[in-house]
Amino acid sequence: MLSMRLLITGGAGFIGSHLCDLFLHQGHEVICMDNLLTGRKANVSKHFGNPRFTFVCYDVTHYIHVDGPLDYILHFASPASPADFERLAIRILKVGALGTHKALGLARAKGARFLLASTSEVYGDPLSHPQREDYRGNVNPIGVRGVYDEAKRFAEAMTMAYHRAHGVDTRIVRIFNTYGERMRADDGRAIPNFITQALAGRPLIVYGDGRQTRSICYIGDMIQGIARLMEAPINTPVNLGNPHELSMLELARTIVALSRSSSRIVFGELPQDDPKVRLPDITKARQLLQWEPVVGAETGLQRTIDWFRRTGIA
Ligand SMILES: NC(=O)c1ccc[n+]([C@@H]2O[C@H](COP(=O)([O-])OP(=O)(O)OC[C@H]3O[C@@H](n4cnc5c(N)ncnc54)[C@H](O)[C@@H]3O)[C@@H](O)[C@H]2O)c1
Known part of the structure; x- marks a missing residue:
């Protein structure tokens, strides 16, 4: 080129x-x-x-x-x-x-x-x-x-x-x-939320019943x-x-496991017009x-968790 x-x-x-x-x-x-x-x-x-x-x-x-x-x-x-x-x-x-x-x-x-x-x-x-x-x-x-x-x-x-x-x-x-890597810790999206919560040992807040699905790239x-x-x-x-579709609950559980965190998972109120499915x-x-x-979810999430840990942003 x-x-x-x-x-x-x-x-x-x-x-x-x-x-x-x-x-x-x-x-x-x-x-x-x-x-x-x-x-x-x-x-x-x-x-x-x-x-x-x-x-x-x-x-x-x-x-x-x-x-x-x-x-x-x-x-x-x-x-x-x-x-x-x-x-x-x-x-x-x-x-x-x-x-x-x-x-x-x-x-x-x-x-x-x-x-x-x-x-x-x-x-x-x-x-x-x-x-x-x-x-x-x-x-x-x-x-x-x-x-x-x-x-x-x-x-x-x-x-x-x-x-x-x-x-x-x-x-x-x-x-x-x-x-x-480089997502903002305070950006409000599920993955940085969950990672910062898991690394700080705070509960992970899953909205609704956690069955709504997302795909993550x-x-x-x-x-x-x-x-x-x-x-x-x-x-x-x-x-x-x-x-590849996964539920928010699965995502939260995976992040807890990959970050070797002792955080609990709790449920919060679903935001307005939150899409139930997205694939x-x-x-x-x-x-x-x-x-x-x-790149599979576990590999990508592990790299992202390591980055948050390394940069001390979480
Ligand atoms: N991250 C995702 O999952 C995702 C999904 C769908 C679409 N997108 C699109 O991709 C693009 C980038 O998203 P991102 O996740 O990197 O978000 P981001 O907030 O990290 O990046 C957006 C950038 O745009 C800049 N910006 C905003 N308004 C501006 C303006 N008026 N003039 C100049 N700069 C301005 C911001 O300062 C920021 O650096 C966006 O257009 C977003 O809608 C992202």
């Missing part, structure tokens, strides 16, 4: 920073643009001083200017944790709508390819299981989760409109729950899938995630990208 110049919005976040690592490792030039709303400079600080890396602290809901050519824009800026859906409601809507518009405008101006980080949340609380890309979703637009779900649905619509109206070469990845698998989609000529959305159908990714996750 020739050397590319890429802009990654949200590049100091969890997934964005792993993408920065991957592309720098492959010899590309990376501009990481992030306003550090939910990301951390520490996620990318090891690249400071690398002449192929630039960090720009900037809010992408405003007009974006980048000097020189760009081959690719990966639009990952957006808070993603349900814990932030109320606290950052308007900022989530703005980055999904205005931020996507600004990033697409830049892609058009530079003739760059564009990839949108969308989400399984576009399927809402799904009535179809597992979720295929042609399922249109069951979203409550005025619920607390609606700000995130609708922002991403709008972002997908805007991306397809720029593709159809202006011929921008676009990609849409619908990311299912992803976990791994290790970050290393996810970024390989994203890199493959970037190179494939597919403009319609592609699900990426792990097709990707990855047939499209398997067939068109020859991609599927290879």
Whole structure:
């Protein structure tokens, strides 16, 4: 592959920073643009001083200017944790709508390819299981989760409109729950919650009866899938995630066991509109990208627990 110049919005976040690592490792030039709303400079600080890396602290809901050519824009800026859906409601809507518009405008101006980080949340609380890309979703637009779900649905619509109206070469990845090193301890998602609780010897709080299911994809698998989609000529959305389903209770028990914790498991109230099931159908990714996750839950969770322990964040 020739050397590319890429802009990654949200590049100091969890997934964005792993993408920065991957592309720098492959010899590309990376501009990481992030306003550090939910990301951390520490996620990318090891690249400071690398002449192929630039960090720009900037809010992408405003007009974006980048000097020189760009081959690719990966639009990952957006808070993603349900814990932030109320606290950052308007900022989530703005980055999904205005931020996507600004990033697409830049892609058009530079003739760059564009990839949108969308989400399984576009399927809402799904009535179809597992979720295929042609399922249109069951979203409550005025619920607390609606700000995130609708922002991403709008972002997908805007991306397809720029593709159809202006011929921008676009990609849409619908990311299912992803976990791994560099998740924020206080980000409110189940895995960092459980790990921090287990490492501190506190009870793990499972919402509802714990029978609601999720699929969890290790970050290393996810970024390989994203890199493959970037190179494939597919403009319609592609699900990426792990097709292995597990209940929240199983997840909590696994984390207690892997962290050799003596924590108990207790049950808490289910949050509003919490999806009961969530499982990707990855047939499209398997067939068109020859991609599927290879890291099992125990291996990925062990690496993540070790990272939390090592960094002392928990
Ligand atoms: N982690 C997952 O499981 C998951 C699942 C589905 C979709 N996604 C999507 O992937 C992307 C990254 O998620 P993540 O888990 O890495 O979250 P994250 O919060 O770690 O990263 C998001 C980054 O975007 C930045 N940001 C937010 N608003 C911004 C703005 N207006 N201008 C510039 N930067 C801004 C944040 O500071 C942060 O660094 C998001 O778009 C999210 O919706 C993630």
